[in-house]
Amino acid sequence: MIQTPQDLASYHVQIQRALNNPFLRAALGNFASAYKISRQKAFAGMDLDRKRTELALAKDEALKHLPELFERFKQQAQAKGTHVHLAYTAADACRIVSEIARDHGIRHIIKSKSMTAEEIHLNDRLEADGFQVTETDLGEWIIQLRHEGPSHMVMPAIHLSRQQVGTLFSEVTGQKLDLEDIGRMVKVARKELREAFLTAGMGISGANVAIAETGTIGMLTNEGNGRLTTTLPGVHVAVVGLEKLVPDIDTALRIVEILPKNATGQLITSYVTWITGQTDCSANPDGKKIHHVVFLDNGRQRLAKDPVFSQALRCIRCGACANVCPVYSKVGGHTLGHVYIGAIGLILTYFYHGTDNTRAIVRNCLNCQACKSVCPVNIDLPYLIKQVYRRVLDDDRERPLKNRLVSTLMKNRTLFHSALRAAAAAQKPLVDTSRGVIRHLPYALLKPEHDFRAIPALAETPFRKLWPSLRYRLKHPIRRVALFAGCAVDFVSPEQALALVKLAISFNVQIDFPQGQTCCGLPAAMMAEEETAIDVALQNIDALDAEHVDDVLTLCASCASHLKEGYPRMLRGKVSPERVDALHRKIIDFSSFMVDVLRVDADAFEKNGKRTAYHAPCHLCRGLGVTEAPRKLIDLSANIYVPCPEEDVCCGFGGSYSIEFPEISAAILNQKLNHVQQAGVDVLVTDCPGCVMQLRGGMLKRDRPVPVRHIAELVAERLKRSKKSS
Amino acid sequence: MCSDDRIALLMERAKLVQAEVSRIPGLDAAFDYVIERMRERNYTTLAAPNVDPTDALHLADRCRSAGIEWIASPLRNRLRDIQAAFSMADGAIAETGTLIQVSDDEDVRIATMLSELHIACITSTQIYPDVFSIADRLRDRLATGPGYLSWITGPSRTADIERVLAIGVHGPLELHILILEEARS
Numbered sequence: 001m002i003q004t005p006q007d008l009a010s011y012h013v014q015i016q017r018a019l020n021n022p023f024l025r026a027a028l029g030n031f032a033s034a035y036k037i038s039r040q041k042a043f044a045g046m047d048l049d050r051k052r053t054e055l056a057l058a059k060d061e062a063l064k065h066l067p068e069l070f071e072r073f074k075q076q077a078q079a080k081g082t083h084v085h086l087a088y089t090a091a092d093a094c095r096i097v098s099e100i101a102r103d104h105g106i107r108h109i110i111k112s113k114s115m116t117a118e119e120i121h122l123n124d125r126l127e128a129d130g131f132q133v134t135e136t137d138l139g140e141w142i143i144q145l146r147h148e149g150p151s152h153m154v155m156p157a158i159h160l161s162r163q164q165v166g167t168l169f170s171e172v173t174g175q176k177l178d179l180e181d182i183g184r185m186v187k188v189a190r191k192e193l194r195e196a197f198l199t200a201g202m203g204i205s206g207a208n209v210a211i212a213e214t215g216t217i218g219m220l221t222n223e224g225n226g227r228l229t230t231t232l233p234g235v236h237v238a239v240v241g242l243e244k245l246v247p248d249i250d251t252a253l254r255i256v257e258i259l260p261k262n263a264t265g266q267l268i269t270s271y272v273t274w275i276t277g278q279t280d281c282s283a284n285p286d287g288k289k290i291h292h293v294v295f296l297d298n299g300r301q302r303l304a305k306d307p308v309f310s311q312a313l314r315c316i317r318c319g320a321c322a323n324v325c326p327v328y329s330k331v332g333g334h335t336l337g338h339v340y341i342g343a344i345g346l347i348l349t350y351f352y353h354g355t356d357n358t359r360a361i362v363r364n365c366l367n368c369q370a371c372k373s374v375c376p377v378n379i380d381l382p383y384l385i386k387q388v389y390r391r392v393l394d395d396d397r398e399r400p401l402k403n404r405l406v407s408t409l410m411k412n413r414t415l416f417h418s419a420l421r422a423a424a425a426a427q428k429p430l431v432d433t434s435r436g437v438i439r440h441l442p443y444a445l446l447k448p449e450h451d452f453r454a455i456p457a458l459a460e461t462p463f464r465k466l467w468p469s470l471r472y473r474l475k476h477p478i479r480r481v482a483l484f485a486g487c488a489v490d491f492v493s494p495e496q497a498l499a500l501v502k503l504a505i506s507f508n509v510q511i512d513f514p515q516g517q518t519c520c521g522l523p524a525a526m527m528a529e530e531e532t533a534i535d536v537a538l539q540n541i542d543a544l545d546a547e548h549v550d551d552v553l554t555l556c557a558s559c560a561s562h563l564k565e566g567y568p569r570m571l572r573g574k575v576s577p578e579r580v581d582a583l584h585r586k587i588i589d590f591s592s593f594m595v596d597v598l599r600v601d602a603d604a605f606e607k608n609g610k611r612t613a614y615h616a617p618c619h620l621c622r623g624l625g626v627t628e629a630p631r632k633l634i635d636l637s638a639n640i641y642v643p644c645p646e647e648d649v650c651c652g653f654g655g656s657y658s659i660e661f662p663e664i665s666a667a668i669l670n671q672k673l674n675h676v677q678q679a680g681v682d683v684l685v686t687d688c689p690g691c692v693m694q695l696r697g698g699m700l701k702r703d704r705p706v707p708v709r710h711i712a713e714l715v716a717e718r719l720k721r722s723k724k725s726s
Numbered sequence: 727m728c729s730d731d732r733i734a735l736l737m738e739r740a741k742l743v744q745a746e747v748s749r750i751p752g753l754d755a756a757f758d759y760v761i762e763r764m765r766e767r768n769y770t771t772l773a774a775p776n777v778d779p780t781d782a783l784h785l786a787d788r789c790r791s792a793g794i795e796w797i798a799s800p801l802r803n804r805l806r807d808i809q810a811a812f813s814m815a816d817g818a819i820a821e822t823g824t825l826i827q828v829s830d831d832e833d834v835r836i837a838t839m840l841s842e843l844h845i846a847c848i849t850s851t852q853i854y855p856d857v858f859s860i861a862d863r864l865r866d867r868l869a870t871g872p873g874y875l876s877w878i879t880g881p882s883r884t885a886d887i888e889r890v891l892a893i894g895v896h897g898p899l900e901l902h903i904l905i906l907e908e909a910r911s
């Protein structure tokens with residue numbers, strides 16, 4: 001039985017258990033790196049972005065017409081001898097399948113892999129009704145024997161070691177097995193399950209697509225159990241989610257083309273099976289298969305009409321959103337989902353398995369955008385996860401204290417900023433001024449598990465108070481730029497903005513710092529406080545006045561990505577589209593500004609810089625799609641860029657995420673810092689003050705910490721003296 | 727893509743998924759191939775449900791003299807006994823190294839799934855560049871009535887235990903593709 005924690009306290013217990021499992025960490029870690037390479041290889045030479053967009057459009061079109069597609073499928077399939085059912089609820093679907101089995105006097109049922117059957121807990125119902133059910137997909141069989149749910153949509157038993165599987169098989173078969181010999185274990189499964197294939201009276205399968213124009217179901221499998229399940233028994237029942245309906249062969253082929261590549265890096269699965277109608281089957285007196293297709297609604301038709309969430313139904317169950325999720329790679333699927341796991345699992349659990357099962361897990365998202373970047377149908381997974389979180393809070397009529405606090409403070413800029421100033425004064429006795437961090441943890445606020453990183457001190461004087469004395473006026477600037485500082489630079493790391501100002505003056509760029517700006521609002525959006533997020537967005541739109549500058553420059557990738565992509569979505573209809581569009585076009589990150597706009601020259605910098613590692617902030621490399629400029633800038637500024645593994649994996653910060661899930665944040669951070677320390681570099685740079693806080697805080701807890709800087713600081717310190725004075 | 731390129735791509739891609747691929751001058755040579763591979767593996771039973779009746783007689787003769795039992799249809803009576811299968815496939819997809827096997831006949835499915843060694847024959851004129859190039863053909867077939875169509879790429883496989891690739895789970899342990907240089911007589 002699947003038991004998903006329904007509150008945060010018990011969720012943390014489960015998380016700690018997962019983090020304490022060294023096999024799980026190693027297996028998922030290896031998988032995460034291997035997957036990226038094989039996926040890239042599988043898509044080599046393909047215009048993947050175009051394919052994704054086309055498939056997403058085709059799925060959206062299909063989702064608009066589910067009732068018509070169902071009718072067409074039904075008419076086609078029935079004409080060819082198939083019985084077609086529509087189950088409105090999970091219970092209906094289970095009852096229909098159970099009645100088919102009963103009506104045909106079945107005792108033993110075999111199944112090939114079906115997530116839809118998992119969704120409705122079909123096995124539990126069939127077993128309760130007295131049927132013997134055998135899963136035949138190797139991974140599904142293993143977890144069935146262990147009475148567990150799948151921990152991955154494609155590889156259900158990825159959380160288990162060969163020793164665990166070998167021990168299990170020894171118990172089940174009564175023969176002693178070599179616990180290292182996976183090939184032998186597979187042979188044992190072949191022999192055991194072959195017997196089930198030959199004796200079962202009914203086979204249950206899922207389907208990857210259901211083609212309306214011909215009444216065909218399509219299945220993609222590797223082991224061959226799908227083909228056997230649908231061939232040997234006299235009765236075949238396919239359990240299919242309604243969203244699997246596609247109008248035609250062409251859409252089905254698009255899915256066949258992309259799904260295996262995105263799921264496992266295979267060009268195609270070993271078997272692709274197309275079944276239309278009632279096929280030959282000599283097990284029955286009339287020589288014909290008894291064939292049923294049970295479509296499952298379970299909320300899908302309502303979901304298809306939802307303006308925000310309908311895109312979740314585009315999902316083709318490739319599992320890629322789990323494969324690249326840094327949280328998944330630390331805790332595994334049983335701790336990041338209910339039946340459906342990974343990013344899409346956090347969303348679908350709410351709709352298929354309710355608020356209670358969603359409450360805790362839905363918070364476990366870093367918003368690092370990795371899932372979104374590999375989704376083959378362009379589902380905006382991180383955004384939908386936040387929207388589900390909002391719904392859970394509404395269902396529970398709950399607003400956590402931190403939400404209320406953040407909302408009240410943020411909406412009122414003056415109050416927010418004076419609170420930060422008050423905090424800066426209050427922290428004074430606690431600050432270690434030589435390192436700019438808090439010496440002791442204020443235990444009233446934070447728990448021991450938060451001690452994985454040093455907490456940065458608030459700056460004595462925020463950038464906004466420094467600015468009046470820095471303000472300058474150039475006669476003939478080449479660009480006029482509005483600086484959006486963001487809270488982290490403004491109140492914690494004003495030295496990053498000072499570095500920028502120094503560079504701007506050298507390169508003849510006029511900076512203005514509009515004082516009316518406030519927090520970009522991303523923290524509020526992350527806490528699903530949309531109203532507050534909109535409120536501060538409107539303040540910033542006014543303050544930045546993007547229509548009257550050449551660029552809106554920011555040192556913070558998260559702010560930049562939120563201003564660029566988040567604002568247009570939140571502010572639709574609330575402010576003139578021209579104003580939002582001007583900001584959308586003009587917002588730019590520091591590295592792109594230096595490399596692409598100013599086209600800075602290597603001559604401007606002193607030679608012999610530092611061996612430099614780079615951390616790619618999520619909101620820069622995925623949010624804004626900026627990947628080359630920062631690495632180029634490191635080399636341009638006469639430093640030496642030293643590549644490290646997994647540079648584009650999140651640092652584990654995620655704003656309030658690292659407060660809510662410090663144990664996971666620490667695990668993700670430690671892996672990153674290990675890579676950097678092993679690279680033997682002088683300095684680690686990145687282009688986001690949030691990442692700087694996380695990375696530096698973690699480094700300061702280590703032996704021989706590598707200094708962590710914002711890339712602007714690294715570049716500014718290499719500026720030639722002659723250039724500096726010009 | 728010309729015919730030779732397609733053959734080359736098919737051979738490359740099929741080998742990547744652990745299929746054996748050979749070019750072969752005619753059916754006689756294909757039968758030799760079957761008998762030889764079976765002898766090497768000590769297999770003694772063969773099912774070949776979709777070979778043309780006259781060719782089948784010929785193959786059955788060859789089996790008899792090689793001491794191999796010919797398993798005749800209906801195969802459902804002999805589900806536990808099929809060691810090797812020989813089938814005529816209906817084409818191939820070069821880009822993915824895939825066989826197209828019309829499997830309406832239940833015996834084709836039984837032979838090609840329950841055997842440990844599956845040897846399939848295609849003609850060199852039936853090799854298509856990619857899945858989209860057969861969309862219309864596929865539409866026609868699926869539209870015309872009850873049917874079971876399989877695309878087969880390499881032997882059956884799993885990576886469900888520690889992601890370690892294991893070949894031969896529920897289906898054949900080996901897949902051999904023979905490309906006939908001349909059209910079938």
